[in-house]
Amino acid sequence: MAAEGVRAAPGKVRRAVRRRLAASNPVLTVVIPVYNVAAYLPECLDSVLGQTLSELEVIAVDDGSTDSSPEILRDRARRDPRLRVITQANSGQGIARNVAAAQARGEFLTFCDADDTVPPRAYAHMIGVLRETGSDFVVGAARRVAAGKNLGVAFRDAHLVDRLGTTIEETPVAMQDIIACNRVVRTAFWVDRVPAYRGHIAYEDHVPGLAAYVRAERFDLLTNVTYNWRVREDNTSTGQQKANLENLLDRIAVKEEASELLLAEAPPAVYAAWVGRCLSVDFPPFLAHGLVGNDMYRNVLSATYRTFLDRASTETWLAVPQVNRLRGWLCAQGRWSDLAAVDERIETRGRLPRTEVRDGLVLAVREPSLADVPDELWQMSEQETGLIAAVRSVHSPAPGTVRISGFAAIRALDCSHEDPQTQAWLHDPSTGRTVPLSVEQYADPAANVWTSHLNASYDHAAFHVDVPASELGSNPDATWVLHLKASQQGVVREGTVHAAVEGSAGHHLRPVEVGSGSVTPALSGGLGLHLTVSPDNAGSGDELADAVLRDVELTDGTLVLTMESPDGRRPAALRHETTDLEPTYVEPAHLEPAYAEPVGDVEPGHVEPGGDVTRIGFGLADLPDGDLLLGTPDSLTVAPDLWRRLPVALTSGDPASGDPASDDLASGDLSVAVLVRRTRQLVLRLSRTVHS
Structure with a gap:
């Protein structure tokens, strides 16, 4: 045992030396505001200090905690010189962030809330992207977690594909994601161009996040998850206080400040997209509390919806998800009993309603009790009725052939009455060459497991395509991207495949032998499902275990x-x-x-x-x-x-x-x-x- 301790000592010494060197010359500064989070703080610190990027400066600001958080910070700081602790009287999360950011020494800056965690390679990956693109900041996907369970990616539409070196005019959907902690920013840009966080107000991260998008020359959006955003079991986080009138008033105040910023600095199209975000993301969570709130809460919320409906153009209004459009209009009209009935239907049957197609438009089936509601409130947004597609497996059914199996359908359209007609082709972006593929469609109830939509059946969404390996050539630099087009009842949607069917072999893609070489399938945020050719056999992945x-x-x-x-x-x-x-x-x-x-x-x-x-x-x-x-x-x-x-x-x-x-x-x-x-x-x- 003593000998083992002697052998271990040099490793501990080397780690201590590396940490001291990293603390003296950090690449990244991580700011962590801390207030009464002793139950979560050790896990947060472990995830930040355990990053594969070791050149960190971590500044934790104890904002007047009354639990054991200060002791946890002091103990960890004694063991890791990269952690520096600042103590202040309770002033709020925004001011705590400002105090630490003003002392940042790293070339790059990020924030982390003390009840959340960061995946091990997140910081290294984001800084690598910034060094490659030269953008002002990069935003990764935030994964919601509760009681150890993955609840999925927040603001998913902003992270469907990698968007590198983009702008807010090109990618207004980025404004869906304006939380503080799933991004890395160049410190100089933050200091020079982004306003400080407001103090003594909830949702203080919204305006700085929005200003960064508007004022950046370029930014990057990633599909990679770079942040684990906890839903607290004790319901004590800011976002879980929406039943309080003060919380609603703070949200309204922040949105008015954001409105002034955008009207002064952003093009009209960006402002319109932001209004759509408010109606899609910011205010719908308050509606459930309005149903049980007092008259003051209801009146404030109704007035807010009327204000934002007046600000919304027809195009903006129709881009809001149908269920949020309907619920928001009912709130603005003060029709609380009708809103309660809609919410009860959502609770039992899901947010995606039964639909029908009329004149090429996908409409939610009108509820009889809401016969007087305007027609535009039943039209589904294009986002709600886009192509949904996922890979199930990639293998070789016969020598020289690669078979891609999966599901493809138009979201919200029931396949029971008319099967979707699917077309497929491979496209190599580098050469512009296209290879048409023959599609075989068939029924499989597993498609309904994949979608989990209660109001539409996707039994006939299953397909497979056979790719002759000879069509792909032997160029290892060629990248063959799978494209799909689905048609049903006159509605046409197309796109690429960016997901694997949950529970399928699509999550375990491996090279496929084809003659003297192999074809490697892969899913990436930028390209989606694509194939590359290798002259060497890499194995089919069909080996059996015991x-x-x-x-x-x-x-x-x-x-x-x-x-x-x-x-x-x-x-x-x-x-x-x-x-x-x-x-x-x-x-x-x-x-x-x-x-x-x-x-x-x-x-x-x-x-x-x-x-x-x-x-x-x-x-x-x-x-x-x-x-x-x-x-x-x-x-x-x-x-x-x-x-x-x-x-x-x-x-x-x-x-x-x-x-x-x-x-x-x-x-x-x-x-x-x-x-x-x-x-x-x-x-x-x-x-x-x-x-x-």
Whole structure:
């Protein structure tokens, strides 16, 4: 043990020396305002000081904390010289940021709230982008997290693709994202061009964030997540105080200040886009509180909506999501009972309504109780009805061929009555060459698992295209981007593919062998799904591990797994992840006899050479809702033919599934989605629909 300590000492010394050198000559200054966040602060500091970019100066401003936050800061500062602590009387987050930013020594500057965390490579990546582009600042995507769960990317439309060296005139959607902490800015630009944060007001980051967009010569928007934005379980953050009138008044005051800035410095089109942002993003969260608020709160909110509706042009108004347009108009009219009914529908059926197409326009189906509402409030925005597409797998079904499988549809259009007609082609931006592709479309209920839209069916959104490898040539510098166009009921949308189907092999893309070379598929923020050619074989990714899942099916009220492992070992249980993260175990209901049914030509009890096939059943009535992890003593993989079909959707109680509901399920249907997580962990996701 003593010898190990001696060997470890040089490493500790080297790390200490590196930290002192980094503190003396920082590349990046990180500002962290701190006020009574002892429960979150250690995790925040670990994430910032643990960055792959070590040349940091971290300035934490203790804003008069009364909990153990000061002790946490002092202890960490003693151990890491890159952390400097400033103490001040409680003055608010904005003033704390200003005090620290004025002392920044780094070439670059960023902010981090003390209850949030930063992905390990975020700062290195953003500074690398800025050094490449020369832009004034870069904005990464912020991921919302709550109780350890990923809630998705905030302001997603601003981060669908990488936009490098852009301007606010070219990319007004950037104004959707004006929070302080998911960006890195050149310190000189911040000091010279961005106004200081206001003190003693909520939402103090909005005006500086907006001014940075307007005054920058160029900025960068990234698809990469660079910030983990926590939703506090104790509901104590500024954004969680919207029920308070003072919070609403602060939001209004900040928006009026922003309006003056934009009218003075921005083109009319940018101002119009900002008004749309206010109606789409800033004020809708207050509507739910208006439903239960007093007359003063309601009157202020109604007056605010009337003001912004007067500021909105027709084009701006129609760019606001339909449900926000309808809810905002009802608020402006003081029709609170109608607004409550709309919100109840959203709660039960989701934000995306049932739609119909008339004269080439996609309209929400008018609710009978709102017959007097103007027609323009039912028109869906183009953003709401764009192309939605995702890759499911990329593999080789035959020598010399690459097959791309996925889903593509027009968002909000039901496929039950008319299938979307999909066209596809590959395009190499460097040469301008295009390769048309033949599309095969087919029905697959897993498409509805992918979209999770309750008011539209996408069963017929599944497709695959076969790409002859010979068409791609052998140039390793060529980049073949997949383009899709979907047509349905006279509505046409097109675009590229920027997502993988959740739970599918699309999250685990690997090179595909094609003759003497290989084709490598990849997803990137700028290009979307694209293929590159390599003359060397890189493997198809179809190698099997010790334990293999061959198939999953529902029969007679039983979930049946067909497994293969060399020595006949079987999974002992399905593991259920409960909300408190304490696992419970569900034992198989039908393990005896071990080989209850033949599998293909494998007789019960027979061991094939080199493998042992077993069918294992779990009674559906015994399984809880939620994600069930398949527990196995082996490293589990999924057989190639099943892997390419993930996610698989099965439903008990649906005659189309071939599995009539058992007595145990007579009161409802059980849906089973077989998914693979990004960690390659196999998941069986169960959910019940109870019939009244």
